[in-house]
Amino acid sequence: MAPSAPPAAGPLRHVLSAQEFDRARLETLFADARAMEAVLAAGGDERLRGRVMATLFYEPSTRTRLSFESAMLRLGGSVISTENARDFSSAIKGETLEDTVRMVSGYADCIVLRHPEEGAAARAGRVAGVPVINAGDGPGQHPTQSLLDLYTISRELGRLDDLQVVLVGDLAHGRTVRSLAYLLAKFRDVRLTFVAPAMTRMRPDITGYLTAQGVPVRETEDLLEAVPSADVVYQTRVQRERFHDDQSWAAAAAVRERYAITPAVMARMPARSVLLHPLPRVDEIDPAVDLDPRAAYFRQARNGVAVRMALLAQVLA
Amino acid sequence: MAPSAPPAAGPLRHVLSAQEFDRARLETLFADARAMEAVLAAGGDERLRGRVMATLFYEPSTRTRLSFESAMLRLGGSVISTENARDFSSAIKGETLEDTVRMVSGYADCIVLRHPEEGAAARAGRVAGVPVINAGDGPGQHPTQSLLDLYTISRELGRLDDLQVVLVGDLAHGRTVRSLAYLLAKFRDVRLTFVAPAMTRMRPDITGYLTAQGVPVRETEDLLEAVPSADVVYQTRVQRERFHDDQSWAAAAAVRERYAITPAVMARMPARSVLLHPLPRVDEIDPAVDLDPRAAYFRQARNGVAVRMALLAQVLA
Amino acid sequence: MAPSAPPAAGPLRHVLSAQEFDRARLETLFADARAMEAVLAAGGDERLRGRVMATLFYEPSTRTRLSFESAMLRLGGSVISTENARDFSSAIKGETLEDTVRMVSGYADCIVLRHPEEGAAARAGRVAGVPVINAGDGPGQHPTQSLLDLYTISRELGRLDDLQVVLVGDLAHGRTVRSLAYLLAKFRDVRLTFVAPAMTRMRPDITGYLTAQGVPVRETEDLLEAVPSADVVYQTRVQRERFHDDQSWAAAAAVRERYAITPAVMARMPARSVLLHPLPRVDEIDPAVDLDPRAAYFRQARNGVAVRMALLAQVLA
Numbered sequence: 042m043a044p045s046a047p048p049a050a051g052p053l054r055h056v057l058s059a060q061e062f063d064r065a066r067l068e069t070l071f072a073d074a075r076a077m078e079a080v081l082a083a084g085g086d087e088r089l090r091g092r093v094m095a096t097l098f099y100e101p102s103t104r105t106r107l108s109f110e111s112a113m114l115r116l117g118g119s120v121i122s123t124e125n126a127r128d129f130s131s132a133i134k135g136e137t138l139e140d141t142v143r144m145v146s147g148y149a150d151c152i153v154l155r156h157p158e159e160g161a162a163a164r165a166g167r168v169a170g171v172p173v174i175n176a177g178d179g180p181g182q183h184p185t186q187s188l189l190d191l192y193t194i195s196r197e198l199g200r201l202d203d204l205q206v207v208l209v210g211d212l213a214h215g216r217t218v219r220s221l222a223y224l225l226a227k228f229r230d231v232r233l234t235f236v237a238p239a240m241t242r243m244r245p246d247i248t249g250y251l252t253a254q255g256v257p258v259r260e261t262e263d264l265l266e267a268v269p270s271a272d273v274v275y276q277t278r279v280q281r282e283r284f285h286d287d288q289s290w291a292a293a294a295a296v297r298e299r300y301a302i303t304p305a306v307m308a309r310m311p312a313r314s315v316l317l318h319p320l321p322r323v324d325e326i327d328p329a330v331d332l333d334p335r336a337a338y339f340r341q342a343r344n345g346v347a348v349r350m351a352l353l354a355q356v357l358a
Numbered sequence: 359m360a361p362s363a364p365p366a367a368g369p370l371r372h373v374l375s376a377q378e379f380d381r382a383r384l385e386t387l388f389a390d391a392r393a394m395e396a397v398l399a400a401g402g403d404e405r406l407r408g409r410v411m412a413t414l415f416y417e418p419s420t421r422t423r424l425s426f427e428s429a430m431l432r433l434g435g436s437v438i439s440t441e442n443a444r445d446f447s448s449a450i451k452g453e454t455l456e457d458t459v460r461m462v463s464g465y466a467d468c469i470v471l472r473h474p475e476e477g478a479a480a481r482a483g484r485v486a487g488v489p490v491i492n493a494g495d496g497p498g499q500h501p502t503q504s505l506l507d508l509y510t511i512s513r514e515l516g517r518l519d520d521l522q523v524v525l526v527g528d529l530a531h532g533r534t535v536r537s538l539a540y541l542l543a544k545f546r547d548v549r550l551t552f553v554a555p556a557m558t559r560m561r562p563d564i565t566g567y568l569t570a571q572g573v574p575v576r577e578t579e580d581l582l583e584a585v586p587s588a589d590v591v592y593q594t595r596v597q598r599e600r601f602h603d604d605q606s607w608a609a610a611a612a613v614r615e616r617y618a619i620t621p622a623v624m625a626r627m628p629a630r631s632v633l634l635h636p637l638p639r640v641d642e643i644d645p646a647v648d649l650d651p652r653a654a655y656f657r658q659a660r661n662g663v664a665v666r667m668a669l670l671a672q673v674l675a
Numbered sequence: 676m677a678p679s680a681p682p683a684a685g686p687l688r689h690v691l692s693a694q695e696f697d698r699a700r701l702e703t704l705f706a707d708a709r710a711m712e713a714v715l716a717a718g719g720d721e722r723l724r725g726r727v728m729a730t731l732f733y734e735p736s737t738r739t740r741l742s743f744e745s746a747m748l749r750l751g752g753s754v755i756s757t758e759n760a761r762d763f764s765s766a767i768k769g770e771t772l773e774d775t776v777r778m779v780s781g782y783a784d785c786i787v788l789r790h791p792e793e794g795a796a797a798r799a800g801r802v803a804g805v806p807v808i809n810a811g812d813g814p815g816q817h818p819t820q821s822l823l824d825l826y827t828i829s830r831e832l833g834r835l836d837d838l839q840v841v842l843v844g845d846l847a848h849g850r851t852v853r854s855l856a857y858l859l860a861k862f863r864d865v866r867l868t869f870v871a872p873a874m875t876r877m878r879p880d881i882t883g884y885l886t887a888q889g890v891p892v893r894e895t896e897d898l899l900e901a902v903p904s905a906d907v908v909y910q911t912r913v914q915r916e917r918f919h920d921d922q923s924w925a926a927a928a929a930v931r932e933r934y935a936i937t938p939a940v941m942a943r944m945p946a947r948s949v950l951l952h953p954l955p956r957v958d959e960i961d962p963a964v965d966l967d968p969r970a971a972y973f974r975q976a977r978n979g980v981a982v983r984m985a986l987l988a989q990v991l992a
Binding site for chain 1: 744955980
């Protein structure tokens with residue numbers, strides 16, 4: 042993520058990065074998502090009837106794919122889908138992403154792209170004849186995840202200004218938590234606390250950006266000390282694939298245990314606060330916490346459908 | 359299968375096991391399935407428009423998946439689908455089935471679950487926010503297969519009471535034939551003949567249950583002797599994966615040949631009788647038999663769509 | 676391809692081979708495809724609402740599958756899909772294609788079949804209860820590709836008679852270019868030039884057929900000499916899998932480079948001519964050519980949707 046990229050102006054064509062969303066665009070999106078919740082409660086509608094969405098996934102991400110497909114179907118649209126997009130090129134070793142995207146532009150009205158390489162979505166956007174939505178391009182962006190995270194905070198607490206947000210866990214590698222910190226800086230009186238051990242501290246590009254934006258940032262290794270003043274606790278998953286040897290992974294497991302959210306942690310959180318997690322969770326949130334009304338992670342997953350419905354409706358308008 | 363499990367009362371929420379279906383519920387289902395055949399003949403209808411079914415398959419079963427998807431589409435609904443549901447957990451080694459099901463409950467109005475572990479469907483049903491239909495959970499249950507088998511008998515012969523039913527082949531491992539025997543015991547004057555060699559005899563849990571229910575059971579190794587009095591001959595497939603060494607598999611092949619249905623066997627079956635098979639068949643039914651009007655196995659596969667339409671309409675009502 | 680096979684008479688039931696299409700049937704199809712372009716421009720229609728197409732792919736071909744699925748959805752139909760059709764038979768080692776097709780006939784209103792074995796589509800057509808469309812059967816046929824190629828020529832140049840057509844590259848192995856040559860012979864005053872090195876010359880079955888039909892055929896190894904009089908230049912891809920050892924593949928790479936379409940080649944093509952390629956392309960067309968208005972290969976891919984819509988509408992009428 043390049044925090045300095047400017048937000049795009051004008052109507053939404055592609056959805057390539059979180060940076061394209063300024064405060065006004067976020068507020069419009071979230072109002073639309075709220076309206077989509079009503080559409081969902083009414084059993085969907087037909088506003089995208091006849092429109093076709095292609096999911097073009099160069100690596101499997103069943104969770105993200107199903108969420109997008111559900112969003113499209115709930116608006117009456119239909120879907121063509123592949124989780125084996127590498128097959129486009131494998132047989133002959135070398136069709137470019139650009140050629141594939143040009144071709145799929147002839148089959149569908151929008152393309153949801155998942156790709157292992159950073160910048161792939163921007164490359165696709167440059168040649169596509171139809172809107173491209175980035176569903177994750179490697180270590181780069183996964184903007185719809187960041188948008189649904191922010192929407193969930195807004196939905197649970199009724200505001201995005203004046204918030205104390207605690208981000209916990211692997212802050213060094215977490216694409217999600219990095220983008221979320223970036224987006225939160227667009228709101229007033231947001232204060233961030235980063236809870237992480239030295240090995241997974243938030244990187245200087247983000248902390249520097251936040252400081253430049255006037256966002257108060259505090260770092261601590263003590264979870265129990267951080268949560269009593271939190272409006273939001275955002276727990277992250279430590280991804281096995283980010284740790285390249287067994288020793289660092291063993292150290293990460295120790296971190297996960299030390300920063301796990303348990304009923305004891307919840308007991309110190311304010312009554313009006315909310316616990317988020319991008320899912321899947323492994324052992325970094327105790328299932329005993331699931332029934333706590335402040336545990337919002339399954340509602341968060343469900344919000345992803347509403348946010349994606351709003352985005353699809355915008356780019357296909 | 360636990361033959362002692364009680365049938366569920368009240369309207370159908372989940373479809374987890376054949377045991378939930380008592381005679382009244384079976385009769386309702388089969389009347390609905392018959393009505394669905396008329397819907398199919400008329401080109402489908404739109405009663406499930408706007409509803410989304412998720413197929414959540416932890417192992418591929420293309421046949422079962424396509425049958426369910428066809429059923430949903432014929433009623434105007436739509437489908438999100440994965441045969442790689444293990445991907446939900448593989449990357450981070452450990453999302454539970456329960457978490458995945460909670461999440462997919464936010465994407466779809468019902469979940470069709472295929473899973474290699476016995477009891478997986480019941481676990482899913484306990485946490486799902488939407489109805490769960492068991493599409494096979496390992497050695498456990500595959501209730502929609504049993505229901506379509508029974509429906510086919512009813513459809514072909516016009517009754518489910520007063521039947522002589524011959525079950526042939528691998529009765530020890532066949533999930534299908536075990537469930538079918540269990541369900542047949544709910545009807546009057548049903549007599550069962552088990553045709554199998556010693557190595558694949560029906561197990562005592564089922565024979566004991568049938569005897570306790572007053573169902574006459576006869577065992578023989580002689581197929582030709584059994585079929586002349588049959589109303590139904592249900593041939594089963596010997597599954598390679600149930601035989602753990604080459605020697606026992608070689609023995610099974612010999613059994614398959616000895617118990618294969620050939621024109622000579624058909625010649626001894628009554629004029630008003632019916633030959634069933636859950637498919638796929640390999641060499642246990644001679645293709646020369648296919649054109650015999652009593653060979654009902656392709657109609658049986660087609661009936662699966664009508665039965666699944668009826669189940670989907672019930673759980674999504 | 677057997678050039679002597681007679682065209683089928685009567686209304687279209689299956690689409691198994693290019694040979695079934697005589698001039699009258701081609702003209703009807705292309706008029707229908709042209710109408711489908713208008714349907715696409717209007718956002719699709721609903722004429723196949725309630726109809727279900729099954730894609731039954733025994734090998735992945737994501738490109739072809741997505742094109743067919745898009746065509747079906749644009750007409751309001753729906754789709755059940757598998758790229759793992761081998762799974763039907765793998766678990767038990769031996770369900771026949773015929774049995775699978777009979778079964779899928781109970782799930783869908785038409786079957787789009789991809790299979791690695793020549794003749795598979797014809798075998799499927801003999802037992803299917805619904806129309807079968809051949810989406811490629813190994814070295815045999817891929818009729819919808821040939822039809823969209825021919826449609827694109829007609830669409831770009833406004834005629835199929837009186838054409839100078841230059842076919843370039845691997846003419847020995849290219850299923851596409853062999854079928855196209857066959858179909859072009861049905862039109863008046865068509866002259867063909869084959870540009871290929873000795874190792875990939877067009878085979879005598881096709882050249883003999885063309886000569887017997889009175890079609891002037893010229894062979895040359897000099898691309899630059901051939902293109903100035905061309906109405907159509909059809910470039911083909913050299914497929915890695917057709918070359919069984921590294922040495923012949925290295926030779927093929929040299930051919931590819933020698934016969935690549937570059938801006939210099941385009942400069943010698945007439946102003947009113949068209950460059951086609953079945954895609955994917957690797958290095959046999961320089962991307963610098965893409966913006967040339969005569970470069971029609973992405974329009975050609977898009978035409979595949981219109982042609983498949985027309986075929987689906989015909990077989991499902």
